[in-house]
Amino acid sequence: MPKLTCDISQSLWDALQKAMDDSGEGIDHLVSRALADALQLDHGTLFQVSTAGALVEGLFGGVVSVGMLREHGDFGLGTFDGLDGEMIALDGHFFQIRSDGSIRRADDGQQVPFAVVTHFSPRETMVLEPFGSMAELTAQLDRKRGTDNLFFAVRLSGRFSSLHDRVASMAGAHETLVEATAHQAEFHMQDVDGTIVGFWTPSYVRGIGIPGWHLHVISDDRQRGGHVLDCAGQGITLALEPLDDFRLAMPETADFLAADLSGDTEKALDTAERGRGR
Template sequence: MPKLTCEVSASLLDALTRAAAESGESVDHIVSRALADALQVEHGTLFQVSTSGAIVEGLFGGVVSVGTLREHGDFGLGTFAGLDGEMIALDGAFFQMRADGSIHRAGDAMQVPFALVTHFAPQHQETLAPFVSMAQLLAALDARRDTDNIFFAVRLTGRFSQIHDRVACKAGEHETLVEATSHQAEFHHTDVAGTMVGFYTPPYARGIGIPGWHLHVISADFTRGGHVLGCAGEGITLEMERLDDFRLAMPETAAFLKADLSGDTEAALDTAERARR
């Protein structure tokens, strides 16, 4: 990370030191946040559209457009209206990965029922040790978190020896997430150069987000990709950012306002997120 050196008054430094002691925040974080606010830059901000609870209940109608998402981030993942495929956003480009295996650039007018985006600014980079399973990869990512209670963004780049991914099929009328993903398309690939985009959501945010790690992948030639169910790789570059500002765009549709979202979503999300075969 770049370093900034500047002179400040003694009274400002005293106030900064007191604020850090009282809040438990580092001086670096307070200064970065203050500068971001003053310059109107979204620093370490994760922007989420709708909630996992709404998606579990089958509220797949569009909430915002891809064009609106671009205003809040250039990096992220999600899905499209009707659960029509998986979304990945990388370096400002938004892609729709569909169940027939096709991948298309997502136009600004396309509608989105659920997504997470940020302006990715990694604070840490390294080459990961080889991993032979999804469990090993997630354990490596967990080992690099210093807390369970903050959101994180990761980008994983390199050549993956194996990738098992899925792409949600367009949902039928009145289907829930579990029902819709029961006929998801799953793909197995070997020797794939590509990039994974992912987020860690704290356990306390269940019902709002999808707890734990959520990863989407796209190949370097933009011909393969989806929601990651399994993988293996060697020499993979990890970039990670801690996201300490979370913003939620709540749907204002009649379906959302009338829905019963009080149920426990954990079992349904676990079923929907895992491999079917």
């Protein structure tokens, strides 16, 4: 990352020292946040549409447009109206990965029931050690986090020796998330050059977010992709950004306002998102 060196007044230095003592934050974080505020830039902000609990209950109707999402991020993931495939946003381009395996650029007018996006600005970049499974990958990612209590955005780029992913199919009437993903399409691929986009969500927002790692992938030739269930690779480059500002856009639809979202989402999300418990 670029480094900034400059002279400041003693009064600014004293104020900065006091802010560090009061907040416990490091100088890099405080200065970066102050500059972002002054320049009216988003900094470490994660923007989410709707909740994981709403998805679990089958609230798949679109509530915002892709065009609106662009205003809040250039990097992220989600799904489309009716659970019609997987979304991946990369370098400002939004893609729809459909259950027949096809991939298309998403139109700004397309509706979205759930998405998580950010303006990606990684704090560090490194090459990961070889990994032979999703468990080995996430173990490495967990060691890079340093805390369980912030959100994190990750970008993983390179050649994946194997990928197992799924793509949600259009949901039937009144289906829950578990029911809808029971007839999802699954794909196994070998030696794929691509990029994984994903987020770590802390457990304390269970029911709002999807706790743990949530990863989507797209190949460099834009021919293959989906929600990652398993993967292996070596020489994969990781770019990592901690996110300390979480913003949630709540739907105002009649279905959302009337839904009972008080249930425990853990088992349903584990089955639907990670392919467990089927």
